[in-house]
Amino acid sequence: MCRVLFLFLQCSINFMFYKGHNIVKNQNTDLVLLTPLQMQIVDKAAAKTIPVKQLMENAGWAVTQEILKRYKPCSVLILCGPGNNGGDGYVVARLLAKAGWPVCVGAIGKPKAGSDAEYAARQWCGKTVENLEAYVEKASLVVDAIFGAxxxxxxxxxxxxLLRKAKRVIAVDIPSGIDGETGQIKGYAPYAELTVSFFRAKPGHYLLPGREHMGVLVIKDISILTNTIFTIDIKYWLNEPGLWEIPRAEIEDYKYRRGAVSIIGGSQMTGAARLSAHAALNMGAGLVHILPLGNNEIYSNFSACLIVDNDPLEDVIQDKRRKVWVCGPGLSIKEVRRTLPILIAAGKKVIADAGVFQTDQIDMLKGTSIITPHMGExxxxxxxIIEDKVSAARQAAVKTGAVVVLKGADTLIVAPDGRVAINQHASARLATAGSGDTLTGIIATLLAxxxxxxxxxxxxxxxxxEAGYLCDHSWPNAEMLANNLGKARDNAKIIKKIDN
Structure with missing residues (x-):
């Protein structure tokens, strides 16, 4: 009966939508990232149907199974804090000892009387040690169950x-010392070999510098129902297929339906606009134009698939089919000031990059659709940045009204309404000149x-x-990245299909 009821609930929530952002349950709830405060709300909601003691038992069991799967029996010291994270640790200690492992516990603070953590501590009948420094140095594994996210x-x-002296660390929830929302290090945090968290990951698991401290990150199911997410105003997601869906090719498609991309071409640094155009063509744009601000010969000789405009910008923007424009790659600040206001006034969707960030005039960016600065820009x-980069990017999105793509090893995609996607699908292969221009061309194609x-x-x-991962070697240039975009687009569709 319980199993039937569970299946009914799971099927029912597949048709539910999140009130704020149309999150389809069976598409991307696995990509939701919960802040520590939101996870507390989830825990309280879950406790209405599953006792906290049982959730704690489930969490400890999940951590134990990951340890048994990955390590051979060895001496283990489990450092338990005073809260529920410590309670999970006491469960791990009991279950590992039951499996025959040599285990001792180091208590970092005393659980509150009558709490679920105290109940878990009372179930531990093994060795509890006082001289923690000596035991940390001797232990083959140290389980960090001190504070959590x-x-x-x-x-x-x-x-x-104490944690600095540990040889090998396994973290429960998140390594102690890492802010679960921002990924910032609060003084110090150990580098874990394995981090086991529960139900959904947190932003701090994927944001740098915290991400580098996770080791292998495993998110375990501890029997919390997915529908508890729908009581929360979700703002963070992991950026993977399923969060978005790429338009499919339809039999009635034609070039303008696939999308026209127009790019302002600089008079001096012509390579940047050409790289954006190369990316747009390889991504499958129906039509790609470059409007040169200087001699158009170098653009005309670039590709037979590219259209080079000869008319002034004021005339070209009258074409209502050309809705999406790229402004910035390879442009001087003078060229930006000459063209960007015209595009914005005409109501075009503008992706602003590179040259537009040569000044601190924020007002110039108001009216753009998407801006793509790296951290220096x-x-x-x-x-x-006064607080953290997510807060700063959100403020920038509100000020400009544009989606902010803050490029880096953990690129943030931030909407003016506060939505944040954190990207971990990237590598050092993207660290090459023109890589940002390539990204701009990809964005423009999808927007178009x-x-x-x-x-x-x-x-x-x-x-x-994905285009970087598809390169044959670790040192590609931007043209090589662009050449892989067709396959990268196909892979995004394949992964989405598998997920569903």
Whole structure:
């Protein structure tokens, strides 16, 4: 009976939609990232049907299974904090000892009387040690079950010194010392070999510098129902296929339906606009134009598939079919000031990159659809980051009204309404001149095909990373990246189909 009821609930929620952002349940709820505060809300909701003691038991069992799967029996010290994270640790200790492993516990603080963590601690009948420094150095494995993702202040120096002495660390939820929402290090955090968290990952699992401390990240099911997500205003997602869907080729498609991409070509640095055009062509744009601001000969000789405009911008923008424009790659600030206001005034969808970030005039970006700065360009325009990069990118999105693609090893895609996608699908292969121009061409193609701004940017960032992974060697140039975009687009569709 219970099993039938569970299946009914699971089937029912497949047809539910999230009120704010149309999250289809069977498409992308696995990509939802929960802040520590939101996870507390989920835990409270889950506790209405499953006792916290049982959830704690499930979490400890999940961690134990991952340890048994990956390690041979060895001496283990489990450091348990005073809260529920520590309660999970006491369960791990009991289950590992039951499996025959030599286990001892180090208590970092005493659980609150009558709490579920205290109940878990009372179930531990094995060895609890006092001289933690000596045991940390001797233990083959140290399980960090001290604080988890909710830590907001710097890690106590004594605890930090203790964790520094550990040879190999396994973290429960997240390594102690990492902010679960921002990924920032609060004083110190150990580098774990394995991190086991529960139900859904948190932003801090994927945001740098915290991401580098996770080791292998495993998210385990502990019997919390998925529909608890629907009580929360979700703002964070992991950027993967399923968060977005690329338009399919239809039998009645034609070039303007597939999308026309128009690019402003600089008079001096002509390579940037050509790289954007090369990317758009390889991504499957129906039509690609470059409007040169200088001699058009170098653009005319670039590709037979490219149309080079000879008319002035004021005349060209009258074509209502050409809705999407790229402005910035290879442009001087003078060229930006000459062209960007015209495009915005004409109501075009503008992807702004490179040359537009040569000034701190934020007002110039208002009216653009998507802006794509790297961190140096972002600081030049918006100033130094005071809090964390997610907060800064959100503020920039609100100020400009544009989707912000803050490029880096953990690229953020941030919408003016606060939605944030965190991209981990990238490698150092993207660290080459012209890579950003290539990304701009990808975004423009998807936007021209009819995808919304945020989804276009998310999908483009993922496929940009996929193009890097598809390169034959680790040191590609931007043209090599662009040559892989057709396959990268196909792979995004394949992964989406498998997920469903």
């Amino acid at each position: 909710g830590l907001t202040s710097n890690l106590d120096c004594r605890i930090a010194d 972002f600081k030049r325009v918006f100033g130094e 095909s009819g995808m919304p701004e945020w989804e276009s940017a998310c999908a483009a960032v993922w496929m940009h990373g």
